[in-house]
Amino acid sequence: MAGEPQADCLFCKIASGKVPATVVRETDTTVAFQDINPQAPTHVLVVPKAHYPDAASLAAAEPQIAADVLCAAEEVAAMTGIKETGFRIVFNTGAGAGQTVFHAHAHVLGGRSLNWPPG
Numbered sequence: 001m002a003g004e005p006q007a008d009c010l011f012c013k014i015a016s017g018k019v020p021a022t023v024v025r026e027t028d029t030t031v032a033f034q035d036i037n038p039q040a041p042t043h044v045l046v047v048p049k050a051h052y053p054d055a056a057s058l059a060a061a062e063p064q065i066a067a068d069v070l071c072a073a074e075e076v077a078a079m080t081g082i083k084e085t086g087f088r089i090v091f092n093t094g095a096g097a098g099q100t101v102f103h104a105h106a107h108v109l110g111g112r113s114l115n116w117p118p119g
Helices: 010-016 055-061 063-080
Strands: 023-026 030-034 042-048 087-090 106-110
Touching (some): 042 063, 055 063
Antiparallel strands (some): 087 106
């Protein structure tokens, strides 16, 4: 069922505490943790506790939780000190865009110059 935790999903397991992660912030609807393969000095993932395969499906089904992810991303940026210097929020949607875990999540990146275009 959409939104329900999936037994084989790594991010569902992290959100439920079954798999350890370096959690930096948690709310009723989201959990934010350090990326294990950081692409910037600050690289935190913000995931909804509800399971949706990507950001587009999350936004369509649960717009308030999608907004919660964005609010949590801003709070992570403030907590880590990158809000003042600039940061990027990235949602990869689909394998062709680099998504490797098919549970909606935002990458919060900062602490270095971020070039445009990305990728």
